[in-house]
Amino acid sequence: MLSDWWQKNIARLTDPSCSLCGMHIKREQLLSSHHAFWCTHCRSTIIEHNRCQCCGLPTESPQHAHCGACLKSPPLWNRLYCLSDYQPPLSHLVSQLKYQRQFWHARPLAIELAEIIDNPAPIITCVPMHWTRRIWRGFNHSEHLAYFISHKVGSYFEPKLLRRSKITRPQRGLSSKQRKTNLNHAFEVADRPIGKHVAIVDDVVTTGATIEQLCKLLLDVGVETIDIYCVCRTTLSNNNKSV
Known part of the structure; x- marks a missing residue:
C-alpha cells in the first residue's frame, strides 16, 4: 500500500x-x-454552494440559507458543510478511499472541504469505527479526513472523543428506519470534550442517523454547538449506495 x-x-x-x-x-x-x-x-x-446550511441538501438559490424542513424542524446540529451530492466523480473517490484502501484521497478531499468552512469548530472529531472493523480495513477513513481538515483550519483534533461500542450491520442498503434501529446504543462518549463547539467528520451523510446519535451523546455531556463536515451529502431516495 x-x-x-x-x-x-x-x-x-x-x-x-x-x-x-x-x-x-x-x-x-x-x-x-x-x-x-x-x-x-x-x-x-x-462544489455546489446553493445548499441548506442545516441539512446540507440543495436549495433553489443562495438566498435560501435554510430549507423549509429545517426551519420547521431543525436538526440537532448547527451547520453541515459538504462538497457535493454522492455522485460521480466524488463518489468514486470516496469509494476508493473507503473500500479500496486508497488513503491518499483523504488529503485532497479534506483540503477542498476545509476551503468552504467559514467558521471552523475549535474541536474536530470523527465518526468512530469499531476496533474489529478498523483492523479489517486497516484505517478509519473519517479519521484521516478529520486529521487533514483540522490541520488545514487550525483546530484541535480529538479522534478519541467518541467510541463505537457495538458492532452493527453496515448502513449501506438499509432503510431510514432500519438505519436508526441499527445504531441503537452503538456509540458512547469516550472522553469529555474540552470545549462547547465540536465538529464531527464523516465521508457521506445520507439520512443523518449516525450523526444524530453522536450529536445526542455530545449534547448530553455539555456540548452546545455541533457542526458536521462531510465530503458528500445525499438522500436515501436518490442513492442507496452511501453509508
Whole structure:
C-alpha cells in the first residue's frame, strides 16, 4: 500500500493531472495553489454552494440559507458543510478511499472541504469505527479526513472523543428506519470534550442517523454547538449506495 502511495505521488509530481477527470493541470494553477489536486473546471462544476446550511441538501438559490424542513424542524446540529451530492466523480473517490484502501484521497478531499468552512469548530472529531472493523480495513477513513481538515483550519483534533461500542450491520442498503434501529446504543462518549463547539467528520451523510446519535451523546455531556463536515451529502431516495 505504501508503494502505491509513492507511485501515485511521483506520477503527480512528474505529470500533474486532475484526480477527477485526469486532465493535465495548468502550470499557473499549480503555482497559485499548493493543493491543486483538481482542475479549475472540476472544482467549479462539482462544489455546489446553493445548499441548506442545516441539512446540507440543495436549495433553489443562495438566498435560501435554510430549507423549509429545517426551519420547521431543525436538526440537532448547527451547520453541515459538504462538497457535493454522492455522485460521480466524488463518489468514486470516496469509494476508493473507503473500500479500496486508497488513503491518499483523504488529503485532497479534506483540503477542498476545509476551503468552504467559514467558521471552523475549535474541536474536530470523527465518526468512530469499531476496533474489529478498523483492523479489517486497516484505517478509519473519517479519521484521516478529520486529521487533514483540522490541520488545514487550525483546530484541535480529538479522534478519541467518541467510541463505537457495538458492532452493527453496515448502513449501506438499509432503510431510514432500519438505519436508526441499527445504531441503537452503538456509540458512547469516550472522553469529555474540552470545549462547547465540536465538529464531527464523516465521508457521506445520507439520512443523518449516525450523526444524530453522536450529536445526542455530545449534547448530553455539555456540548452546545455541533457542526458536521462531510465530503458528500445525499438522500436515501436518490442513492442507496452511501453509508
